[in-house]
Amino acid sequence: MPSARKTSQQADADVFTAIAHPVRRRILELLADQEQNVMSLSQPFAAEISRSAISQHLKILQDSGLVEVRKQGREHLYRLEVENLNEVYRWIQQYERFWTLKLDALGEYLENADKHGV
Template sequence: MAAPSPKHDVFQAIADPTRRSLLRLLEEQELPVTVISSHYPISRTAVSKHLRILTEAGLVKERKVGRETRYRMEPEPLLELKRWLDHYERFWENKLAALKRFVEE
């Protein structure tokens, strides 16, 4: 039986700047929502919604510690994004090579 597909994909999840910031915050450490919320000028409820979207996309994992839920980044799903960007990198390389030729002429 195949695993159910996530409610949100990686591209949707990282489209929001707050969620990208949350990923940066969680890349080095596991934190509870109370600590995470202290880094943002939005409500704890709003932070929880962002964390839920990141969790549904597989970019954040949650773990219960007593009565507290702690969150940490899960980088594996970002490989999908990297593969997609790698495909288009050749266009950037071509543009940079053309710019270099133009500047050197």
């Protein structure tokens, strides 16, 4: 297997818990665009929470395996490691059939609405 290497740190924290906090979700979104250091990541939240808090959130994300660090000089560059989101993805996919049912119902409704002119 390609990435059988555990990249030195195993995901020992719950991913569902990691993404439960809106700030942590926002951090992941920021990292989706590009690798970033802590200062850069803290800036969007500067008005609300401190850099230290962001650092602590990053620790949680790191423990859950959703993020990895690379040290470059005095800055720590964080990048998204989305593989562990797979657990959430698979869990939620198990309810996909409910959506398709809903969508079928919606489709039927729209078709009828069209027929009867609404």
